[in-house]
Amino acid sequence: MKAVVVHSFGTLNELTVEDIQAPAAEPGEVLIRVGAAGVNFADLLMIAGKYQVEPELPFTPGFEVAGVVESVGGGVAGFDPGDRVVATSWYGGYAERIAVPATAVSLLPDNIDASTAAACSVAFATAYHGLHDRTSIAPGESLLVTGATGGVGSAAVQLGAAMGARVIAAVGSREKEGPARRLGADDVVFYEAERPLREQLAELEPGGIDVIVDPVGGAVFEQAARALAPFGRALVVGFAAGAIPKLATNLVLLKESSVIGVYWGAFREREPRRAAEHLAEIWQLMSDGAVQPPPITQAPLEDAARVLGKLADRKMIGRAVLLPNSPNMDDSR
Numbered sequence: 001m002k003a004v005v006v007h008s009f010g011t012l013n014e015l016t017v018e019d020i021q022a023p024a025a026e027p028g029e030v031l032i033r034v035g036a037a038g039v040n041f042a043d044l045l046m047i048a049g050k051y052q053v054e055p056e057l058p059f060t061p062g063f064e065v066a067g068v069v070e071s072v073g074g075g076v077a078g079f080d081p082g083d084r085v086v087a088t089s090w091y092g093g094y095a096e097r098i099a100v101p102a103t104a105v106s107l108l109p110d111n112i113d114a115s116t117a118a119a120c121s122v123a124f125a126t127a128y129h130g131l132h133d134r135t136s137i138a139p140g141e142s143l144l145v146t147g148a149t150g151g152v153g154s155a156a157v158q159l160g161a162a163m164g165a166r167v168i169a170a171v172g173s174r175e176k177e178g179p180a181r182r183l184g185a186d187d188v189v190f191y192e193a194e195r196p197l198r199e200q201l202a203e204l205e206p207g208g209i210d211v212i213v214d215p216v217g218g219a220v221f222e223q224a225a226r227a228l229a230p231f232g233r234a235l236v237v238g239f240a241a242g243a244i245p246k247l248a249t250n251l252v253l254l255k256e257s258s259v260i261g262v263y264w265g266a267f268r269e270r271e272p273r274r275a276a277e278h279l280a281e282i283w284q285l286m287s288d289g290a291v292q293p294p295p296i297t298q299a300p301l302e303d304a305a306r307v308l309g310k311l312a313d314r315k316m317i318g319r320a321v322l323l324p325n326s327p328n329m330d331d332s333r
Contacts, residue, residue, distance in 0.1 A: 002324065003095035004304045007058045009049030012305040012312070020060075023092075023099040025073035030105045032085060035067040035114030036298075037093040039307055039320040040122060040151065041215075041240050046091060047308070053090045061304075062093020062322075063265075066108060066117035076102045084108040086117040086279065088268060094304055096324045103272035106279045112286065116293045119319035122264065123151035124282045124291070125275065127159050130213055130235045130262040132278075139164025141210035144201065144227070146170040146191070146220050148180045149317050151294075152237050156213040157183040158291040165211070168204060170197065170220065172314060179317050183294075191220050201227040208232055208255075213262075218243035225251065225259070232257045240314070294318035 001022040004015055025031035043061045045051040069083040079085065079102060087105040092098045108117050131137045143160040147153035148169030160167045161184035169185035171177065177188045189200040197220065201209060208229025214221045218241030225234050225247055236259060239245075252259060268275040285291045295318030299307050307320045 001096040002301060003060045004062070004301055004322075005058050005060055006047055009047065009057070012047065012308050015047070015305045015308075017301050017304070020095075022097050025071045025076075025099050027074040028076060028101055029073040029099045030069055030076060030079050030085070030087070030102050031071045031073075031097060031099045032065060032067045032087055032105070033070050033097055034065045034093065034095060034324045036065065036118035036321040036323055037062045037095075038064040038118040038122060039304075039311060039322060040064070041238065041311060044308055044312055055091050060092050060095050062089070062091060062095070062098075064088045064118055064122045065093040065098055066114040066121070070097065072102070073099075078102070079105060079107075084110070084114075086121050088122060088265070090265070094301060094322055094324065104268065106276045109283050109287065112283050115296050115298060115321045115323075116286075118321045119151075119296045120155070120282070120286075120293050121279060123319065124155040124159070125268075125278050126152050126237060126262060126264040127155035127213065128278050128282060129264045129267055130237065130260075131156065131159055131163060131211075133267075134235060134260045134262050135211060135233045135258075137163055137165050137211050140166065142166045142168065142205050142208075142229070144168045144170060144209045144212045144224055145185075146212070146214045146216040146224060147240055148183070148185060148188075149176045149294075150215065150240065150314075151319055152215045153213070154183050154294045154318065155291075157185050159285075160211075160213075161185075162285065162290045168201070168209070170216075170224070176317065179295075191223070197223040198227050205229070211235065213237060216241045217245050219245070221245040222247065225257075228255055228257045230255045230257070234259045235262050236260065237262045296321060298323055300324075
């Protein structure tokens with residue numbers, strides 16, 4: 001089968017598309033013919049050898065896929081060949097087929113296409129887990145979302161708005177203001193502007209920000225955290241800026257604020273049933289029109305390096321997916 005292969009940790013120039021042995025469904029696993037594979041910032045980290053999970057070389061990147069079940073291994077119940085599914089894995093998704101544990105697979109409703117599922121499952125599930133489980137955001141609370149037009153950011157903007165929060169989107173350029181507002185942001189601030197982010201936020205919310213969802217990290221988080229309200233909660237999602245921020249804990253003490261980690265991948269492994277329930281709730285919200293999938297860029301496997309490069313340069317608005325089997329494979333229903 002065709003797959004993207006990483007032979008050594010490093011740059012995107014090292015990526016190749018090769019014919020490799022197709023996997024089989026081992027006991028407890030489901031073999032999926034991949035209709036679409038989501039492109040995530042975590043893929044970049046894993047390719048560079050900087051992610052929390054380090055696979056053995058060579059490996060195929062790709063955290064999330066949607067497609068059709070081809071076969072199931074021994075002991076698997078609840079899935080049959082022909083079922084439309086979405087699945088998550090630490091790696092292996094940039095390929096025509098992938099075998100994953102059945103606990104990482106969820107059935108996909110007929111009205112959610114493969115590209116939407118592959119583009120949205122991890123991003124929306126992460127944002128949902130953060131706003132629903134790691135903190136419980138209340139209607140009327142202020143919510144600051146950094147990286148608001150990216151994967152997790154765009155999901156958090158929409159879910160926060162759907163939950164009744166007043167949403168402030170933080171973005172890196174004026175070109176992203178329109179997309180952020182279309183997602184449902186009430187206001188937009190810019191962390192690459194002449195005025196410091198903290199000043200912009202103080203003008204909009206003099207009493208401080210109740211909840212922060214931050215997939216960016218670095219100086220952006222350090223500034224945003226200083227704008228927290230008393231009893232505010234900062235959700236740490238990732239470090240797309242490339243730097244792990246430092247926070248003066250006296251600020252946490254003085255405001256009695258909380259800094260909370262959000263790691264949906266680990267949550268999914270610990271509590272697969274609840275993770276599947278979250279995805280079902282997200283698909284229902286989409287079906288009801290309460291949230292919308294972001295703009296989705298589709299590309300063949302051969303364009304993996306180019307698409308990942310655009311993501312690394314923070315030029316991606318919305319999400320991207322790779323279509324491993326054919327340009328029209330995204331009809332897996």
